[in-house]
Amino acid sequence: xxxxxxxxxxxxxxxxxxxxxxxxxxxxxxxxxxxxxxxxxxxxxxxxxxxxxxxxxxxxxxxxxxxxxxxxxxxxxxxxxxxxxxxxxxxxxxxxxxxxxxxxxxxxxxxxxxxxxxxxxxxxxxxxxxxxxxxxxxxxxxxxxxxxxxxxxxxxxxxxxxxxxxxxxxxxxxxxxxxxxxxxxxxx
Ligand SMILES: [Zn+2]
Numbered sequence: 696x697x698x699x700x701x702x703x704x705x706x707x708x709x710x711x712x713x714x715x716x717x718x719x720x721x722x723x724x725x726x727x728x729x730x731x732x733x734x735x736x737x738x739x740x741x742x743x744x745x746x747x748x749x750x751x752x753x754x755x756x757x758x759x760x761x762x763x764x765x766x767x768x769x770x771x772x773x774x775x776x777x778x779x780x781x782x783x784x785x786x787x788x789x790x791x792x793x794x795x796x797x798x799x800x801x802x803x804x805x806x807x808x809x810x811x812x813x814x815x816x817x818x819x820x821x822x823x824x825x826x827x828x829x830x831x832x833x834x835x836x837x838x839x840x841x842x843x844x845x846x847x848x849x850x851x852x853x854x855x856x857x858x859x860x861x862x863x864x865x866x867x868x869x870x871x872x873x874x875x876x877x878x879x880x881x882x883x
Contacts, residue, residue, distance in 0.1 A: 702728050706758075706768070706789065711735045719764070726761045730770040737785045739777040740793075749776035756790060757823070758798045765822060768798060792834065796827070805831045806840065 698717040708714065711733040718727040736745045751771040758766045773785050784793070791802040809817040809832055818828035832840075851870045854863050 706730075709788070712788070724764050726764045726766045728758070728766060728768050730768055732770075732773060737773050737775050739775055739780055740783050740786050741780040742777065744777060744779075746775045746777065748773040749782060750774050752784060754784075754787075754790075756796060756798045757801050758789070759800050759804060795834075797831065802831055802834075806835050809835075 699714040702714045702717055706714065706728070708730065712730055713733065714728055715731040716729040718729070719725075720727065736747055738745055750773075752774055754770055754772050756768045758768050760766055768789060770787065772787055774782050775785060776782050786793075789798045789800075791797050791799045795802075797805070805817070805821050805823070805828065808820055809828060811817075812820070814825055814828045814832065818825045821828065823831075849870045851866075851868045853866045853868075855866065856863050
């Protein structure tokens with residue numbers, strides 16, 4: 696299988712989009728995937744009116760890694776000139792946000808990571824800046840995401856003996872109203 700066909704399948708691209716080239720930058724630990732579009736008419740993103748390409752603009756998006764390599768989608772994106780809405784970049788199906796730098800799948804993965812750890816830890820794992828990680832979080836919050844509270848406001852600790860002899864267990868329990876969860880620490 697050619698690498699362009701492989702990335703076509705991995706990205707799930709549909710007409711008129713296709714992968715035209717794949718470049719491996721070993722020193723930068725990056726894979727650059729060049730996506731192009733076949734000749735067609737395009738919709739103005741505001742009014743959906745069909746029109747021809749006016750010009751192109753190069754855009755780059757961070758996508759999910761290919762093994763340990765950062766994967767970047769690069770595309771000369773068509774721009775149309777609508778008589779009502781001016782020059783507009785057409786919608787690309789993989790972009791999370793109109794002016795964003797991440798693909799939908801990358802942002803979804805980043806949100807899953809940021810739900811489990813701090814912004815600093817998440818940005819390190821995702822190899823993005825703190826500001827970029829915070830931007831992803833803020834956009835997710837606008838869409839209705841709330842980070843689950845992980846800290847127990849009240850805990851209870853107790854010791855109990857069991858069996859014969861001096862055997863004890865320590866019981867640590869969340870005593871938050873409406874919930875009960877306990878962790879038992881065994882002592883020899
Ligand atoms: Zn328009």
